[in-house]
Amino acid sequence: MSNSSGDADALIHILYIDDDEGLALLMQKNLLRRGFSVEWAESGAAGLARLGEGGIDAVVLDHVLAGETGLDILPCITAMTDHPPVIYATGSDDTSIAVAALKAGADDYMLKGISADYFDLLAAALEQALERARFRRETAQAQEVIRQQRDLAEMLLAEVNHRIANSLGLVGALIRMQSSMTTDQVAIDALHETQMRINAIASVHRRLYTNRQVGSVQVDEYLNSLLTELETSMRDDKRPHRIVLTAQPVNLATDKVITLGLIVSELVTNAFKYAYPDNVPGEIRVIVDQADGALRVIVEDDGAGFDPSSPARGTGLGTRILTAMAASLKSDFAYDPGHDGTKATLVFSLHEGK
DSSP states (O other), X not given: OOOOSSOGXXXXXXXXXXXXXXXXXXXXXXXXTTTEEEEEESSHHHHHHHHHHOOOOEEEEESEETTEEHHHHHHHHHTSTTOOOEEEEESOOOHHHHHHHHHTTOSEEEEOOOSHHHHHHHHHHHHHHHHHHHHHHHHHHXXXXXXXXXXXXXXXXXXXXXXXXXXXXXXXXXXXXHHHTOOOHHHHHHHHHHHHHHHHHHHHHHHHXXXXXXXXXXXXXXHHHHHHHHHHHHOSSSOOXXXXXXXXXXXXXXXXXHHHHHHHHHHHHHHHHHTSOTTOOOEXXXXXXXXXXXXXXXXXXXXXXXXXXXXXXXXXXXXXXHHHHHHHTTOXXXXXXXXXXXXXXXXXXXXXXX
C-alpha cells in the first residue's frame, strides 16, 4: 500500500505494522491529511524487512498481530542501528502492555481508535517522537565531534610532551658533555645535580607521552621510573647504595608531580652522597601513602643523620630548592630528629586549592 496523492518526498514516512488492512487504509487516509505518508506491513517479518530497506522516519506498531504481538517485534526494531522512533498502539487498556512496550524501547504508547481525535493525537505523538529522535541524533553527533576533538587534543598534547622530553634529554646530554670536559670537582658535582633535576622533569613528560594521559600522572609509576634512573646514574663502587620504593597508586596533577619529583630527587641525591661512608652499602627508602585527602612522602636512610641547622655541605642550592618546592605545594615539610639516620617527611593536600 502506498501514498497516492501529495508530494511524497515532502511527507514524513511512517511504517504501520498491523494485520488489519482496513485500519491500515484508514490510517493512511487520515495521516496523509496531517503530513504523513503511510506504508503498511501486515506482519512483523514484513515490517522488519521494510525497515531494513531504509527511508522510514517512524513506526506505528500494533500490539495484536497474527500469531505474535508487537512486543515480539519491538526488540528487533530497537536493536537496529539508528532505528526510527516507535509508537506502540493497542486496543487494550491494560497498563502492563504500555509499561512493557516503553521498557522495550517504544517512544510512546497509544490506545487505538478511529476518530479524528485519535489521529490528531497520533500525529502529535509522532511529531514529538521524531523531535526527540532528532535531538538524540544531534546530541550523539555533537558528542562524537567533542570526542574526536578531545582525541586530537590528547594526541597533540602527547606529541608536545614527547618533544619536551626529548628537548630536556638533549639539555641533559649537553650538561653531561660539559661535566666530562671539566676538571673542577665542585663544578662537576653541580652539573651532575643539574642534570638529575632536568631528568626528573623530563621523566614526567615521557610518562605523559607514553601513557597518553592529560593533566595527571600515576605517582607510584613515575617515582619507580625516576628512582631507577637515579640509582643507575649514582650507584658505583664508592656509593653501592640501593633505593627501595613503597608507594600506593595515586594520580596527581602534572605540575605537582614535577615539584614532587624534584623534591624526591634532591632528598635521594643527598642521601646517596652523604648518608653512608664511602664503599659502605646502604638503603634509601622512599615511602608514599595517602590518607584523609593528603599525600605523605617519606625519604629516609639509616646513615649518619642530618642536622638541618648545620651549615650546608655543598653550595646550599639543594636546600633552597627543597624549601621553594615544598612551599609551592603548600606542604608540611620536616626532618624527624628522633630517627636513627635521616628521615624527611612531606605532607600536602591532594585537593586543588587546599
